[in-house]
Amino acid sequence: MARRTKIYEGKAKVLYDGPEPGTIVQYFKDEATAFNAEKKDVIDGKGVLNNRLSEFFMNGLQAIGIPTHFIKRLNMREQLVRKCEIIPLEVIVRNYAAGSISKRLGIEEGTQMPRPIVEYCYKDDSLGDPLVTEEHIAAFGWASQQDMEDILSLALRVNDFMSGLMLGVGIRLVDFKIEIGRVYEGDYQRLVIADEISPDSCRLWDIETGRKLDKDVFRRDLGNLTDAYSEVARRLGVLPKTAQMPKPKIVE
């Protein structure tokens, strides 16, 4: 079999040319990074969980008419997606304060936002993905006015879908990040949700206990990351309820 062509290797995924023109294979790695890769580790099983969870979220979005790049999952670590041109923005939606907005504006973590707040960061690791305004986005031509209207509407629809889904399993969607791609169909372009949606790119807190079930477990050394992601997957029915790592038994 011919070796696949690697198109790009990021911090958490590798992209290969797909089997058909216009397709890409996304391979989910076990690497976890935080603070622009200052902190790194390999977390056994993270890639498998994110592949499954991202498939679940993308399928759910498509089912309610929100277009995504997702085509199908291929195996434990890979999914087939539509090739698209990624808009160089991280689109963040915040329902409760946490992370950088808490630091930036001095808002206590967990404070509910008066309404969902959408922020844009320019995707450039060498600059640490700086926060930008719509003025920068328009002036530098990263997205048109029409794109920005569509992106805002997509981001808020994803927020409603994800918040409701999580609420149903006792989890608060604190915030999340999505990336948007352009696909061309003849003379038309369409925007789709691209990249991944997983506990790497969301903040998820248990409603009862406040337990963190997302990448902050790794960022802040709060325990075992795959335990947290598995809990999300189990509650959503993505992993069978009984799929638990065997715990060591005390032999008396």
Ligand code: TMP
């Ligand atoms: P922040 O509070 O660090 O700005 O993060 C906001 C949300 O975006 C949080 O759910 C984590 C996610 N995020 C990413 O997915 N990738 C990133 O590079 C960063 C900084 C945040």
Ligand code: ASP
């Ligand atoms: N993904 C980014 C990094 O690797 C930041 C983060 O998620 O905290 O460093």
